[in-house]
Amino acid sequence: MSDQHDHESDHEPAHGHGHGHGHGRAEGGRGGIGAVLGRIGHAIAPHSHDTSDKTDSALEASDRGMRVLAVSFAVLMVTAAVQAVIVAASGSVALLGDTLHNFADALTAVPLAIAFSVGRRAADRRFTYGYGRAEDLAGIVIVLLITASAALAGYEAVRRLLDPQEIRAVGWVAAAAVIGFAGNEWVARYRIKVGKEIGSAALVADGLHARTDGFTSLAVLLGAGGAALGFPVVDPVVGLLITIAIGFVLRDAAREIYHRLMDAVDPALVDDAERILATVDGVRRVESVRLRWIGHALHAEVEILVDHDMSVVAAHKVAVEAEHRLIHDLPRLRAATVHTDPDGPDGADHHASLTAHRDP
The missing domain is CATH 1.20.1510.10 (Cation efflux protein transmembrane domain)
Structure with missing residues (x-):
């Protein structure tokens, strides 16, 4: 599977990233007409596994x-x-x-x-x-x-x-x-x-x-x-x-x-997304879910908490599985970005440098 972002070695353990299926780099050996068709396909249907x-x-x-x-x-x-x-x-x-x-x-x-x-x-x-x-x-x-x-x-x-x-x-x-x-x-x-x-x-x-x-x-x-x-x-x-x-x-x-x-959605869709995410192994808590309609396709941005002792690779695996579940179980969802945050240790603030930049 190709990833949307490069995972740098200096990332903190278990601190996740935005991840969206279908926006990744082409795999080695794929070029010419195949690469062009692949890019067109990803642009039209970004979360496809096929x-x-x-x-x-x-x-x-x-x-x-x-x-x-x-x-x-x-x-x-x-x-x-x-x-x-x-x-x-x-x-x-x-x-x-x-x-x-x-x-x-x-x-x-x-x-x-x-x-x-x-x-x-x-x-x-x-x-x-x-x-x-x-x-x-x-x-x-x-x-x-x-x-x-x-x-x-x-x-x-x-x-x-x-x-x-x-x-x-x-x-x-x-x-x-x-x-x-x-x-x-x-x-x-x-x-x-x-x-x-x-x-x-x-x-x-x-x-x-x-x-x-x-x-x-x-x-x-x-x-x-x-x-x-x-x-x-x-x-x-x-x-x-x-x-x-x-x-x-x-x-x-x-x-x-x-x-x-105004990007309004049926609140029941948010409830469904939260229930789906809660069933994913490794997800300790669902921090936030944001949904919007773009045309007749639904797009999602979610934040989930995982064990702070997880490696980047393990946290990434949880994020991929969460995205996979959302795309397959939430009707009309075509794109999902999943961000993982470490849950713990007690008293830790992993977003301290961003506090002043966030809306009150």
Whole structure:
């Protein structure tokens, strides 16, 4: 196994180091095309114990995500186009709001596709953690698109309340509502299923967004029913209700992106990591666990305490095993850096020179 760092002979016994699989030096005898492919593989999947398998898995996940986006984009654009034709023929504000929302939902595939594509690029000396954060930037674009669709739908609903107009082709409006629900529900199931399988929170969130759009499409049926019963005012009122529903989706999407940008994780993941580390032979105590999402991959930095009488080699072995356990047992974790500190002797402060430099 190759190591990330050279272990200098003047290291104190049992004082560990950051260690991350896949960032080490190429083994002797490995050169030419093999070395280049190896470096590319390590950059894409840094913790792999089998670089080629991990690289293939990462590329396959990105390819699946791109296929989902392409198919769902096509389905939603066709759905919205059909609805737009009926909007022009009927003048339904509720259906207009739903159509605008479906167009916006289809367009969210564009920034996500760009993010998946950019995220495949290997880490370099400027972007040392890679380009996975492109997914978070795509999330900001998605939030802006949802905001625009909500504002336009609300404007049209208020305008129609102030200037009521008769709705035509009520039956077609109802049919368009059903089409909108069917298209969104199919896309929602597809995005959520694949998003969970490849570990893309953004894709899962976009699938939940599509599901919400499906239910707002069903709300258009209320407007059509009101018009059929001689109450055309129901249509703009439903349009306002749809705008409010889009606002709730906007709130949830903005919160999700905010959490990602602030490196928030589910506390249960930290608990799981601590439990995994506690089962590793040689780990006396888990000092700290820090996790963050970079795109749809989870990264970890942990500090563990080991016996102060351990040799550097023995402490390194514990660190490697701790990293190995984390990568295999913590879902979606692709990179882990493990730092070992000596536990003892009593009264010893192995970080005394750093105390003044640490945050209070």
